Amino acid sequence: MRPRRGRPEGRGGAVLRVGAAAACGSLASTLILAGAAPTTATAAVAADCDPEVTRLVAEPPVALDRLGAAESWQLATGEGVLVAVVDSGVDARNEHLTDAVVDGVDLVGTEGDPRGWSDPAGHGTAVAGQIAARAVEGSGLVGLAPDARILPVRVYLSTEDQAAEAGDGVRTDRIAEGIRAAANTGAQIINVSLSSPTDDPALRAAVELANRRGALVVASAGNRLTAEDTSDSPRYPAAYPEVLSVTAVDAADQPTTDAIHGPHVDVAAPGTDVLTTFHAAGDCILAGGEASTSFATAYVSAAAALLAERYPDELPEQWAHRLMATAARGAVDQRDDQSGWGVVRPYAALALVDDGTAPGPPSPLHGRPPAAESPADQTLALGARADPTGPTRAATGWWVVAGAGALVGASLLGVRRRGPERSAPAAR
Secondary structure, three states, X not given: OOOOOOOOOOOOOOEOEEEEEEEEOOEEEEEXXXXXXXXXXXXXXXXXXXXXXXXXXXXXXXXXXXXXXXXXXXXXXXXXXXEEEEEOOOOOOOOOOOOOEOOOEEOOOOOOOOOOOOOOOOHHHHHHHHHHOXXXXXXXOOOOOOOOEEEEEEOOOOOHHHHHHHOOOOEHHHHHHHHHHHHHHOOOEEEEOOEEOOOOHHXXXXXXXXXXXXXXXXXXOOEHHHOOOOOXXXXXXXXXXXXXXXXXXXXXXXXXXXXXXXXXXXXXXXXXXXXXXXXXXXXXXXXXXXOOHHHHHHHHHHXXXXXXXXXXXXXXXXXXXXXXXXXXXXXXXXXXXXXXXXXXXXXHHHHOOOOOOOOOOOXXXXXXXXXXXXXXXXXXXXXXXXXXXXXXXXXXXXXXXXXXXXXXXXXXXXXXXXXXXXXXXXXX
C-alpha cells in the first residue's frame, strides 16, 4: 500500500486481463481473457487433469512449506473471516470447497446460478482453493487459510458461447461493481486476481469504499504473458494506494520476467507449480510453465485472512503493513520494483508487534522509524523451507532473523493467542 498520489483520468468499462498459466501434468497452457470485442478464452489441460474426472494429489502444496503454513496455523487459520473472490465464480461441487463457499453474487446474469457456485473458467475455483480448501481424505491439498469462508463474486465468463451471449468481457466497471458487492456483503479480504493498465474512476471509488468498510483489497500486479501492454507500469486496481499489490516469484523465490513490475508492487508470493482446486474434479497443479500473479495474489489474500482473524480490530492498512514489514528481502529498509517489500512471511506477520520501530514501510499508526533504527545492511531471510521463525527484539537492532527453532517459542510467549494451540487441519 502506497502513499496517495495523483492519477490520470481513465475511461470506465475498460477490458481487464486475467492470466493463469496452467501445467497439469506436463502440458503448459494459458487462460486469457482480453479484447474489446466479446471475450473468448481457452484453457487446455492434460488428460490427468480432466475437469470431469476426479483426481486427488497426495502431496501437500509446496508453497505452504515455503510460506511457513504449519507454524502460522498455531496462531490463526482464518476462522470466521470472509474472503471475497472477485473472479469467474467458484465451483462449490469441488469437495475441498463445498463447506467453504457461502452464497455469493453473480454480476453477469448466469442462468440458474445467482450464487456464483459454478465456474466454467476454473480460475476463480483455483484461487479459492489456494485460500481456503478444506482437507479431504486422500489429498494433501489444503488452503493457507483453511477455515476461512469464500464469497464468490462472478464478474466475467470464459467459455466462448457464454462470452458471446454476454456481449462483453472482463471490464473494470464490472470489477468495481464486484468490489462494492463484496464490501457491502461484509467481506474482510477481497481477492482480485485481475489487472488492467486503465485507471478507471469507478474502480478507484470501489476500492475506497471497501477500505472505508474495513476490507483489504488484494490485487495482482499483472502478468506480462497475458498483457497487451507488456511494459513495467501501473496496473489497476493494484496500483491504488488502498490496495495490497502482489507480484509472483519463481520456485526459488526470485523475481520473474513473467510478471509486470513497477512502483505499484508491494509484496510477492509463490506463483509457480500451484497445487489447488480444479473445477469440480479435485486437484491440479497449475502455473507449471510460468509464474502467475493471479495465484501469488491468492496466497497473500489467505495470509491477510489469517491476520484478520488474529487482529480483528485492526484496519486494513495495518494488516497490509504487517505483511510488508515482515516480508523477506535483501535490505530491511528498502523496497524494489521487482518484489516490492519482498516475499510474504505469514508467521512473522502474525507475530509482529507494531510499536513503530520496524524498518521498512512506515507504520500506519506510528509513521516511519528513525533512520538510526533502520540498518540498511540488515536482511530478512525467507527461511520458510527450514524454519520460518518470526522476528525477535534485539538489544543492538530491531530484528534478528532467528536461525534456531528454540527462538520461535520465546518470540511468541507474549503474543500467542488465548485458548488451545491450533494444529494442521485434519482430513474429513
